[in-house]
Amino acid sequence: MNFQLALTLQAIWTAVCHAAMQHYPAAWGHYDVCKSQIYSDDGLTWDYMACQPEAADMTQYLKVSLDPPNITCGDPPETYCALENPYMCNNECDASTEELAHPPELMFDIEGRNPTTFWQSSSWKKYPKPLLVNITLSWHKTIELTDDIVLTFESGRPEQMVLEKSLDYGRTWQPYQFYATDCLDAFTMEPKTVQDLTQHTLLDIICTEDYSRGYVWKYDKTVRFEIKDRFALFAGPRLHNMASLYGQLDTTKKLRDFFTITDLRIRLLRPATGATMVDENNLSRYFYAISDIKVHGRCKCNLHANSCVYDKEKLSCECEHNTTGPDCGRCKINYQGRAWSAGSYLPIPKGTANICIPNSIGPVNCECFGHSNRCSYIEVLNTVICVSCKHNTRGQHCHLCKMGYYRNVSAELDDENVCIECNCNPFGSVRDHCNGTGFCICKEGTTGPKCQECLPGYLWDNGCKSLVCDDELLRCQNGGVCVNNARCNCPPEYSGLLCEKSRCESEAAGCGSRESGQPPLTPPSPCGLLTLLLLLGSALLREAPCWPAAL
Ligand SMILES: *[C@@H]1O[C@H](CO)[C@@H](O)[C@H](O)[C@H]1NC(C)=O
Numbered sequence: 355m356n357f358q359l360a361l362t363l364q365a366i367w368t369a370v371c372h373a374a375m376q377h378y379p380a381a382w383g384h385y386d387v388c389k390s391q392i393y394s395d396d397g398l399t400w401d402y403m404a405c406q407p408e409a410a411d412m413t414q415y416l417k418v419s420l421d422p423p424n425i426t427c428g429d430p431p432e433t434y435c436a437l438e439n440p441y442m443c444n445n446e447c448d449a450s451t452e453e454l455a456h457p458p459e460l461m462f463d464i465e466g467r468n469p470t471t472f473w474q475s476s477s478w479k480k481y482p483k484p485l486l487v488n489i490t491l492s493w494h495k496t497i498e499l500t501d502d503i504v505l506t507f508e509s510g511r512p513e514q515m516v517l518e519k520s521l522d523y524g525r526t527w528q529p530y531q532f533y534a535t536d537c538l539d540a541f542t543m544e545p546k547t548v549q550d551l552t553q554h555t556l557l558d559i560i561c562t563e564d565y566s567r568g569y570v571w572k573y574d575k576t577v578r579f580e581i582k583d584r585f586a587l588f589a590g591p592r593l594h595n596m597a598s599l600y601g602q603l604d605t606t607k608k609l610r611d612f613f614t615i616t617d618l619r620i621r622l623l624r625p626a627t628g629a630t631m632v633d634e635n636n637l638s639r640y641f642y643a644i645s646d647i648k649v650h651g652r653c654k655c656n657l658h659a660n661s662c663v664y665d666k667e668k669l670s671c672e673c674e675h676n677t678t679g680p681d682c683g684r685c686k687i688n689y690q691g692r693a694w695s696a697g698s699y700l701p702i703p704k705g706t707a708n709i710c711i712p713n714s715i716g717p718v719n720c721e722c723f724g725h726s727n728r729c730s731y732i733e734v735l736n737t738v739i740c741v742s743c744k745h746n747t748r749g750q751h752c753h754l755c756k757m758g759y760y761r762n763v764s765a766e767l768d769d770e771n772v773c774i775e776c777n778c779n780p781f782g783s784v785r786d787h788c789n790g791t792g793f794c795i796c797k798e799g800t801t802g803p804k805c806q807e808c809l810p811g812y813l814w815d816n817g818c819k820s821l822v823c824d825d826e827l828l829r830c831q832n833g834g835v836c837v838n839n840a841r842c843n844c845p846p847e848y849s850g851l852l853c854e855k856s857r858c859e860s861e862a863a864g865c866g867s868r869e870s871g872q873p874p875l876t877p878p879s880p881c882g883l884l885t886l887l888l889l890l891g892s893a894l895l896r897e898a899p900c901w902p903a904a905l
Pocket residue numbers: 422424425429476
């Protein structure tokens with residue numbers, strides 16, 4: 355796999371560059387960089403992202419301890435028989451001879467060679483007293499599991515076993531999973547398998563018979579704690595939707611904690627016996643032997659680091675975002691402008707970095723000229739801005755007037771009256787927006803600071819309308835009456851803008867002696883007057899019918 359190659363290359367590079375340190379590179383999903391340079395309105399700035407270290411083989415970084423401490427075979431030397439054949443007794447263990455010793459380190463060496471190398475316990479000499487062994491793996495660092503824990507047993511899988519975990523460096527322990535040939539008998543638990551779990555029961559601790567059953571141990575040596583099957587409940591069968599899992603992890607601390615450990619403990623409670631009855635005459639058939647333990651995970655850095663360093667036998671995150679601590683769990687001194695919080699996986703793909711901000715731009719420096727007492731930190735711009743500016747102000751420090759307002763020059767910036775409403779005439783102005791001295795942008799024919807007046811040749815009618823008629827140059831003809839300078843009210847027999855067209859021209863009957871071009875009636879017809887009066891009262895009546903004066 356490319357990843358393995360990358361890891362190897364990285365290891366070589368690291369060996370060259372850092373004699374005492376061991377880095378591993380980042381990338382699972384979109385969390386491989388903590389920040390990148392971006393161009394914004396303010397020029398070149400940093401964009402901060404949630405990030406996490408690459409998952410790696412965590413067995414390179416652990417300490418192993420056994421309880422009882424002298425349970426490893428070979429001191430004094432012992433001869434073992436094979437579980438499936440009590441007459442095959444050629445397995446020798448001698449701690450003082452390298453080829454015959456089975457120390458705990460052999461659970462973590464590179465396997466794949468022949469013969470396999472394994473740790474082995476003393477045999478069950480004190481039967482029926484249980485043969486109890488605890489194998490504790492400690493990282494002295496919180497790590498997040500990313501793949502199944504796999505134990506390979508070389509002399510039959512144990513008939514009873516508990517996998518436990520600690521989140522507090524070994525102070526307290528919780529079971530992770532129970533394993534038994536008979537769950538009810540061993541732990542009074544119903545046997546279950548990981549396939550029985552659902553999204554709702556994912557955190558349930560189960561007892562499984564999947565890894566203890568059967569006598570064909572030669573071919574079936576592994577005991578698993580299934581991480582990926584559990585991930586798959588959220589991320590889909592091939593983990594193609596990690597975003598969904600990350601989303602769940604973001605919002606559910608219990609789920610995050612479930613996959614987080616500082617220590618693991620394998621409690622071996624009963625070795626494989628291969629039969630219902632233990633052969634008391636030959637107890638050298640019964641013992642534990644483990645050739646390999648796989649623990650794949652990553653340093654937990656609270657999404658504030660994309661690499662983790664192994665230095666002086668200790669793992670620690672290389673914290674970014676001005677965080678510090680082995681897990682990047684605090685803000686650096688002088689960067690406590692707001693409370694520390696873990697980065698978030700959401701929104702996918704980048705996440706929110708939740709970086710620590712300098713004290714100097716914390717709430718104490720929330721300068722809003724008294725128009726707000728709340729600020730927000732904009733990570734992309736590395737600045738603090740006021741939010742919810744009152745008194746019609748806006749801007750980073752509430753130092754500008756919001757749209758529709760302009761600066762009151764006689765008021766200080768912290769004055770409640772600092773912004774004056776533009777008050778643009780809604781009919782006369784293009785929009786409610788004015789320049790620094792309160793001038794609005796006027797529509798055609800309109801003028802004045804608020805666009806409330808008409809230019810010559812225009813008349814106010816919900817805005818300035820150009821004149822149609824007046825009493826001097828644009829006279830209504832044929833007895834028409836100029837209404838409001840906006841239209842001529844024509845007698846029934848005339849039409850046209852200025853009543854210049856005779857309706858009779860095309861009609862045979864009803865054409866009287868009046869010629870077009872006759873001077874208008876004086877005084878104006880009562881109906882014209884009436885309409886004019888009505889107009890003053892209500893615009894709705896503007897189209898009121900006008901009866902001829904004769905009526
Ligand atoms: C381990 O040591 C204890 C006491 O130090 C002793 O009682 C016990 O028998 C030893 N166990 C083995 C397997 O050597």
